[in-house]
Amino acid sequence: MATLQLSGVCKSFGTTPVLHDIDLDIGEGEFVVFVGPSGCGKSTLLRLICGLDTIDSGTLTIDGEIVNDVPPAKRGIAMVFQSYALYPHMSVASNMGYALRLAGTPKAEIERRVEAAANVLRLGPLLKRKPRQLSGGQRQRVAIGRAIVREPNVFLFDEPLSNLDAALRVDMRAEIAALKQRLGTTMIYVTHDQIEAMTLADRIVVMNAGRIEQVGSPLELYRRPANRVVARFIGSPRMNLLPGALVGDPAAAEIGVRPEHVRLAGVGHGLAGTVRMVEHLGSDLFAHVEIAGVEERVVARLDGGREVHVGEAVSISVDADTSHRFDAQGKRMAPAHNDRRTA
Amino acid sequence: MFELSQRGPRILFGLTTVLVGLFLFAPIYWLLISAFKGNSELYRIIPTLWPGEPTLTHFSTAFTRGNLLVNLKNSLIVSGGSAALNMALAAYAGYALAKFRFAGRRMLMIVLLSAQATPFGLLLITIYPSLVAFDLLDTHLGLILASIVFALPVSTYMMFSYFSQVPGELIDAARADGASELRIFHTIVLPISIPALVTVFLYAFMWSWNDLLYSMTLIVSEEKRTIGPGLLLNYLNETNADWGGAMAASLVASLPILIAFAIVQRSFIQGVTAGAVK
Structure with a gap:
C-alpha cells in the first residue's frame, strides 16, 4: 500500500x-477511478504515474518520495493495460513471472508467487498455455x-474491461472489486x-x-456535481438540463434534473410536452419528452409498469430539492429558497 | 474472397495472370527440359518441348567437371553470411525507425530507400577500393559485406513496416516490467517477428545467390568462386558453350533457393504482406 501525490503536474505533446x-x-489503499470523455487526459495521467511518459513540470510523490525520474519498474507500481499486452510467445506462467525474472528473483520464489496469483x-x-489459447476473460485475468x-504498492488499470463483452465485463468488474477487498492495495483505475x-x-x-473537474465519492458526485460537466458525465441516462427561466428560476442559467426526478403528469400540471420515444427496460421505463424551448429531449425515468405512448401529450414537473442550479459558466449555484418549481 | 462474375474483367484478369505465369515459368521450364535432353536433341534447329529420350548425362558431368560443389559451398557461405548480416542490420535499423522518434528520422528513411535506386555497378566503384584498403578483396568476408547493399534498404523498410505494427502497449508492458530497451527488443519483439525475419533473410539470400557482377569482380581465386561466376566460367566461356551441362548445373544451383522457399513460403507471404492490412 502507498500514498500518492500529484502536485502541479503538466504534460504537453509537442505544442x-x-x-x-x-x-x-x-x-x-484507496481505489481511485479517473473518468472523463475520450481525449480528456486520463490515460496520459496514468502513464505519467507509471513512468511510461515523462512529467513536463510538477511532481509525482509516492510514499513521500519524488519519483519523477525513477524508472517504471522501481516505482513499486504494476499496470494492467487495455489490450492486456500479454507477451504472445510466452506461456501464462512466463508472462506472469517475466518482471520477477528481470528483477533477479530466485526461481523458487517466482514459482511460488506465480502459483499464488494463479490460485x-x-x-x-x-499456466502452460499461450495467450492465443485463452479467451478474452482469461487473458484479462493473466x-x-x-x-x-x-x-506492487500501487495498481494501475487502463480501461481493463473495455475489450470484453457486456456479460464478461460484469463478471470481471466483480472480480476486480473482490481483488480490491482481498489485497487492500492502492488502485488507480x-x-x-x-x-x-x-x-x-x-x-x-x-x-x-x-483538467480535474471534481474529486469525490461516487454518491457525492452524483448528488452534488460541482459543475454541468460533472453533472452530465455522471449518471445514466445523463442529467436533463432545462433553461432556468423556463422552470421559474431566472437567477440560474440552467436547472439540472436527474431522469428519476422528472415527474410526468397529464396535460396542465407543468411544462407541456410530447412523448417522442419510449424505452422499456423491464423494471424501468425511459420516456423521452420533447418540450418547446428545451434543446434536448427531457428523459424521465418511470416505473416499468407504467403505460406511456409515443405521441402522448404530457407535462413534466421538477422539485427544487432534487434539482441542481448552474450559472452561465456552468458552475453549481446554491439551492434556491422556493421549494417547488414547475412551469 | 470475391467471385469474379463479370465476363470482361474475368477475361482480362485471367489472361493477364496466364501471360505473367507463362513469362515467368517459361525459362524455368526450358531449363528443366534442356537439362534432361541429350546433346543431339538439344542442338536441333526445331526444338522439342519435351525430352524425347531423357538422360542424366549432363548431371553426372556437372558434378564431375568443374567445381560445382565447391561453388555451391562458397555460395552458401557468402549468401548465408550476407543474408544473416542483412537481417540483423535491417532488424535493428527498422526497429529504431519504427519505434523511436529522433531528429532526421524521416529524412533518413528517404535516403535509405533512395539508396536502393542507385545502380549496384556504381556502388562497386567505391566498394572495390574500400575492400582493397581493408585487405578484403578476394575474400568471402569482403563479398559478404559488399553483398548487403543489394537488399538492405528494402529489408530495412520491410522490418520497419512490420515493427510499426507491433502494439506499443506490448513494449510499454515490458518497460513497466523493468526491461531495458535492448532486452525488450531481444526478448519480446524479435521472437514475435520471426515471419518478417525469415522473409528478409530469404530476400537477401536470393539477391546474393543470384548475383554475378559483385562475385565476378570481387572474387578472383577459383577455389573461392561462387555459383554465378562458376556456372558462367565453367560452361559458357569464350571457347566453349556446354548448354546441357549449364542447364543441369543451373538446376542444381537453383535447388537450395527453391527448397528454402518451399519450406518457408507461408511465412514469406505473411512477411511480405505484413502491415498491408490490420
Whole structure:
C-alpha cells in the first residue's frame, strides 16, 4: 500500500498541452477511478504515474518520495493495460513471472508467487498455455495476475474491461472489486464507463480537457456535481438540463434534473410536452419528452409498469430539492429558497 | 474472397495472370527440359518441348567437371553470411525507425530507400577500393559485406513496416516490467517477428545467390568462386558453350533457393504482406 501525490503536474505533446496543473492526493489503499470523455487526459495521467511518459513540470510523490525520474519498474507500481499486452510467445506462467525474472528473483520464489496469483485468479490449469489459447476473460485475468505477482504498492488499470463483452465485463468488474477487498492495495483505475466508476471507486476523479473537474465519492458526485460537466458525465441516462427561466428560476442559467426526478403528469400540471420515444427496460421505463424551448429531449425515468405512448401529450414537473442550479459558466449555484418549481 | 462474375474483367484478369505465369515459368521450364535432353536433341534447329529420350548425362558431368560443389559451398557461405548480416542490420535499423522518434528520422528513411535506386555497378566503384584498403578483396568476408547493399534498404523498410505494427502497449508492458530497451527488443519483439525475419533473410539470400557482377569482380581465386561466376566460367566461356551441362548445373544451383522457399513460403507471404492490412 502507498500514498500518492500529484502536485502541479503538466504534460504537453509537442505544442499541444494535454494535462494542466493536476493536483491530487491518493490515500493508502484507496481505489481511485479517473473518468472523463475520450481525449480528456486520463490515460496520459496514468502513464505519467507509471513512468511510461515523462512529467513536463510538477511532481509525482509516492510514499513521500519524488519519483519523477525513477524508472517504471522501481516505482513499486504494476499496470494492467487495455489490450492486456500479454507477451504472445510466452506461456501464462512466463508472462506472469517475466518482471520477477528481470528483477533477479530466485526461481523458487517466482514459482511460488506465480502459483499464488494463479490460485487467486483461477488460472492454475492454464499456466502452460499461450495467450492465443485463452479467451478474452482469461487473458484479462493473466494480465491482472502479471500485475499481482509483482506485489506492487500501487495498481494501475487502463480501461481493463473495455475489450470484453457486456456479460464478461460484469463478471470481471466483480472480480476486480473482490481483488480490491482481498489485497487492500492502492488502485488507480481509468475508464470511460461510469458504471465501473460508480461501482468500484472509493473516489472518482472527473477529468475534462486535461483538467480535474471534481474529486469525490461516487454518491457525492452524483448528488452534488460541482459543475454541468460533472453533472452530465455522471449518471445514466445523463442529467436533463432545462433553461432556468423556463422552470421559474431566472437567477440560474440552467436547472439540472436527474431522469428519476422528472415527474410526468397529464396535460396542465407543468411544462407541456410530447412523448417522442419510449424505452422499456423491464423494471424501468425511459420516456423521452420533447418540450418547446428545451434543446434536448427531457428523459424521465418511470416505473416499468407504467403505460406511456409515443405521441402522448404530457407535462413534466421538477422539485427544487432534487434539482441542481448552474450559472452561465456552468458552475453549481446554491439551492434556491422556493421549494417547488414547475412551469 | 470475391467471385469474379463479370465476363470482361474475368477475361482480362485471367489472361493477364496466364501471360505473367507463362513469362515467368517459361525459362524455368526450358531449363528443366534442356537439362534432361541429350546433346543431339538439344542442338536441333526445331526444338522439342519435351525430352524425347531423357538422360542424366549432363548431371553426372556437372558434378564431375568443374567445381560445382565447391561453388555451391562458397555460395552458401557468402549468401548465408550476407543474408544473416542483412537481417540483423535491417532488424535493428527498422526497429529504431519504427519505434523511436529522433531528429532526421524521416529524412533518413528517404535516403535509405533512395539508396536502393542507385545502380549496384556504381556502388562497386567505391566498394572495390574500400575492400582493397581493408585487405578484403578476394575474400568471402569482403563479398559478404559488399553483398548487403543489394537488399538492405528494402529489408530495412520491410522490418520497419512490420515493427510499426507491433502494439506499443506490448513494449510499454515490458518497460513497466523493468526491461531495458535492448532486452525488450531481444526478448519480446524479435521472437514475435520471426515471419518478417525469415522473409528478409530469404530476400537477401536470393539477391546474393543470384548475383554475378559483385562475385565476378570481387572474387578472383577459383577455389573461392561462387555459383554465378562458376556456372558462367565453367560452361559458357569464350571457347566453349556446354548448354546441357549449364542447364543441369543451373538446376542444381537453383535447388537450395527453391527448397528454402518451399519450406518457408507461408511465412514469406505473411512477411511480405505484413502491415498491408490490420
